[in-house]
Amino acid sequence: MRIALCNWRDLAHPEGGGAELYARMVAEGLVARGHEVTFLCAAHDNAPAEETLHGVRYLRAGSRTGVYGAARRAIRRLEAADGPFDVVVDVQNGLPFFAGWATSAPVVVLVHHVHREQWPVVFSAPVAAVGWGIESRVSPRVNRGRQYVAVSRSTKDELVAMGVDRDHVAIIHNGTQPPRPVSVGEADGPRLLVLGRVVKHKRIEHAVDVVTRLRDRHPGLRLRVVGDGWWRRELEDYVAARGAGEYVDLLGFVDEQTKHEELASADLLLVPSVKEGWGLSVVEAASHGVPAIGYRDAGGVSESIEDGATGVLVRDLDEMTSAVDGLLADPCRLTELGDNALAHSARFTWDETVRAWEQLLLHATWRQAPTAAGDHAHAVPPARLSPRPTLR
Numbered sequence: 526m527r528i529a530l531c532n533w534r535d536l537a538h539p540e541g542g543g544a545e546l547y548a549r550m551v552a553e554g555l556v557a558r559g560h561e562v563t564f565l566c567a568a569h570d571n572a573p574a575e576e577t578l579h580g581v582r583y584l585r586a587g588s589r590t591g592v593y594g595a596a597r598r599a600i601r602r603l604e605a606a607d608g609p610f611d612v613v614v615d616v617q618n619g620l621p622f623f624a625g626w627a628t629s630a631p632v633v634v635l636v637h638h639v640h641r642e643q644w645p646v647v648f649s650a651p652v653a654a655v656g657w658g659i660e661s662r663v664s665p666r667v668n669r670g671r672q673y674v675a676v677s678r679s680t681k682d683e684l685v686a687m688g689v690d691r692d693h694v695a696i697i698h699n700g701t702q703p704p705r706p707v708s709v710g711e712a713d714g715p716r717l718l719v720l721g722r723v724v725k726h727k728r729i730e731h732a733v734d735v736v737t738r739l740r741d742r743h744p745g746l747r748l749r750v751v752g753d754g755w756w757r758r759e760l761e762d763y764v765a766a767r768g769a770g771e772y773v774d775l776l777g778f779v780d781e782q783t784k785h786e787e788l789a790s791a792d793l794l795l796v797p798s799v800k801e802g803w804g805l806s807v808v809e810a811a812s813h814g815v816p817a818i819g820y821r822d823a824g825g826v827s828e829s830i831e832d833g834a835t836g837v838l839v840r841d842l843d844e845m846t847s848a849v850d851g852l853l854a855d856p857c858r859l860t861e862l863g864d865n866a867l868a869h870s871a872r873f874t875w876d877e878t879v880r881a882w883e884q885l886l887l888h889a890t891w892r893q894a895p896t897a898a899g900d901h902a903h904a905v906p907p908a909r910l911s912p913r914p915t916l917r
Contacts, residue, residue, distance in 0.1 A: 526560045526611040526886060529603070529630075531596045531622040535564060535583060537572040540754060542722045543805040544618060544637050547676070547699055547878075549581075554879030555886075556580035563610075565599050567592035593620065597627035604628060611890045619643070619656060621664045625671070631889040634664075635674045637802030638824045639683040646726045646799060661687045672895040674885065676803045677825030693895035695885055699803045700875030704812040705785040714745015715853050718791035718815070720784070720806040721798070723754035723775075730763050731797035735846050737769050743853050746772065748795075751787050753777045789813045792859065793849060794836075796826050804829030808873050811835060811866035816859065818848050835866040 530552055536545040552562045556579065568574060568585040576583050587595030604610060612631045615624040619640040625632045640660055644653035665688040673694040675681040681694045719732045729750060736748040750760075750773070757775070764773045779787070788794075794810040796819030803825035807817045817836040819826040830836040837848045852859045881899060888896060 526555075526890060527608075528555060528560055528562045528612055528614065528886065529565060529600055529610045529624075529628075530562060530614045530616070531565045531600075531624055532616040533567060533589075533592060533618045534569075535566045535572070535585070538567065538569045539571060540722065540724075543699070544616070544802070546805065547637070548616060550700060550875045551879055551882050552581045553579045554875060555883060558879065558883055560883070563603065565592075565596040567595075593622050596622050597624065600624065600627040604630075612886050614886075615668075617660070617664060619660055621660075621668065623664075623667060625667070631672070631892060632668070633672045633674060633886065633889050634668050635676075636680055636684060637676050638680050638800050639687070640800075641683075642799045643726050647724075665689050670895070672885070672889050674882075677828045679824045679827060680802055683824075690895070692897045695881075695896055696899035697878055697881045697885070698873055698899075699805050699808065700878040701805070701808040701812055701870055701873050702875065704788070704809075705782060707782070707786045707789045709786065709789045712745070712747075712790060714747060715743055715792045716790055717746070717748045717849065718787060718794050718810070719748070719750045719752070719797070720788070720794065720809065721752045723750070723752050723757045723760055725756045725759070726799040727754075727756075728797040728799060729756075729760055731842050731845065732795045733760075733764055733767055733769055733773055734842060735795065735849055736772060737767055738846050739850055739853070740772060742850060746853075748773045749787055749791070750775045751777075751779055751784060785813070788815060791815050793818060793852060795845070795849070796820070796823070796830070797842075797845065798823050798826065800824045801826045801829075807836070808870050811870035814863040814867040816852075816862035816866045818845055818852075820845075831865070831869060834862070835869045836862060 532548045534541050534545050536549045552564055555562050563582045565584050567587050574585050584599055610630045613624045613628055614633050614635055615622045616635045644657045673689055675694050675696050681696055684694055685691045717736055719729050721727055732748055736746055740746050764770055788810050794815055794817040796817055801824050807829040810817055817830050819830050821827055821838040821840055827838055830838055832838040839845045839848050
């Protein structure tokens with residue numbers, strides 16, 4: 526197949542995150558299976574306008590808002606020069622590319638999560654109203670009858686609430702890579718970890734509040750924040766205002782080896798985000814036997830965390846604080862959750878994600894009716910006891 530993939534950013538972008546990793550892993554996996562993939566995304570200073578990486582052709586043009594028109598123009602130009610694409614993937618990160626305006630090829634719309642909560646957090650009220658109107662009203666009408674892909678059942682449910690036909694939404698979860706072997710030394714006390722972009726709607730301040738509240742009850746307790754983003758200065762100011770600089774470490778971007786060392790060193794992963802499509806960091810932590818605590822109403826987090834089995838879902842900051850306190854005080858329960866999380870993480874592989882995408886895209890190129898493939902629950906398998914120490 527000859528495939529165009531339209532994504533707001535690529536993983537080299539300064540604000541690249543889990544959605545960009547998903548797009549890259551799917552693109553590279555499809556190339557490895559013999560397909561041709563052109564990745565259309567915004568321009569940025571970290572990469573050239575055009576390059577080929579791991580077999581994927583990247584074309585970068587346009588700004589944060591200009592990328593949508595630039596991608597459509599690129600599709601028209603590439604099809605005029607080399608013939609039509611077999612299928613186009615339109616990744617709707619709040620706003621769709623409306624790729625169907627540029628091609629007669631089948632269009633598959635990928636949605637990680639619906640942005641109802643993010644629009645007013647990130648933008649002014651007028652801009653948020655327009656953005657939410659396009660996402661919730663215009664896009665479902667323009668893309669009616671097309672194949673959709675969601676990365677979680679919660680995202681699918683939200684798409685259906687916006688008018689998308691339930692039978693047109695397939696679910697293809699994130700994968701996760703096998704954890705790198707790491708050597709972890711003894712720590713001075715328990716560690717909490719937040720992994721992800723430092724942006725406003727991730728609400729990392731909640732994690733700072735948790736560690737601040739519990740320092741006296743758990744000597745040596747620290748919070749490690751791995752990731753960076755446009756909200757870093759505000760987060761630094763918050764840490765300083767709380768007097769938490771001595772026990773909150775803002776590590777910024779780190780390499781893969783360091784990331785895995787931080788994951789393996791943690792006792793708990795905190796996910797205080799407003800919304801996640803799936804919760805890639807949850808499964809990454811689980812692959813090291815580290816359970817997670819997140820908010821019940823944060824979209825896909827309620828699926829990537831199996832409540833009471835691989836972690837804990839809570840309703841608010843007070844409940845998050847209480848859950849952390851209880852697990853740090855109960856090493857046996859913490860180890861049980863970690864063992865369950867490790868077993869659960871093995872179910873989600875990038876090979877399976879790519880295989881599902883290949884089948885779905887072939888289905889689309891044959892111009893068959895949209896499918897709801899992949900809409901099933903993943904039960905947590907029985908855990909096997911792990912020698913992993915709980916509190917370091």
